[in-house]
Amino acid sequence: MSHRQLSEQEAQEKSSELRTYLWGFGLALVLTLIPFGLTAYTQTAARTLYIVIAVCAVIQVVVHFRFFLHITLARNKREDLQLILFTVLILTIMVGGTLWILFNLYYRMMPAMLP
Structure with a gap:
């Protein structure tokens, strides 16, 4: 070689x-x-x-x-940055929604155990 x-x-x-x-x-x-x-x-x-x-x-x-x-703020890398920011947005919505649902269920199922 x-x-x-x-x-x-x-x-x-x-x-x-x-x-x-x-x-x-x-x-x-x-x-x-x-x-x-x-x-x-x-x-x-x-x-x-x-x-x-x-x-x-x-x-x-x-x-x-x-x-x-x-990933920089250069003009040719903007698409990569937008893709990452969109992914973060979707993950935030998913995690936030999941936590919201879980705490809502906890509140409805166990009201006596709330602090």
Whole structure:
């Protein structure tokens, strides 16, 4: 098997893509370790921990979109972003509707156990 030599432009693109993946991995790792460290090693209030975890999770979603899925706000990537946003909308409607139905059933079936 022979391996062809990469041209200068291909080598530069490969290096740039590797750098992008490494940046994404580093940011994802940091955004995972921050909530873990706060939860495991500090005595922070529960509400503050929930806020920090939620903020880190949202930022990590953006990092994954940008660095791993290559979704940007560029004009040619708008269709991908619209597809992802539509998927999030449908999932939100489905999860919200399911929770609404479950809590409504719980309220109707077990009114004595409500807080």
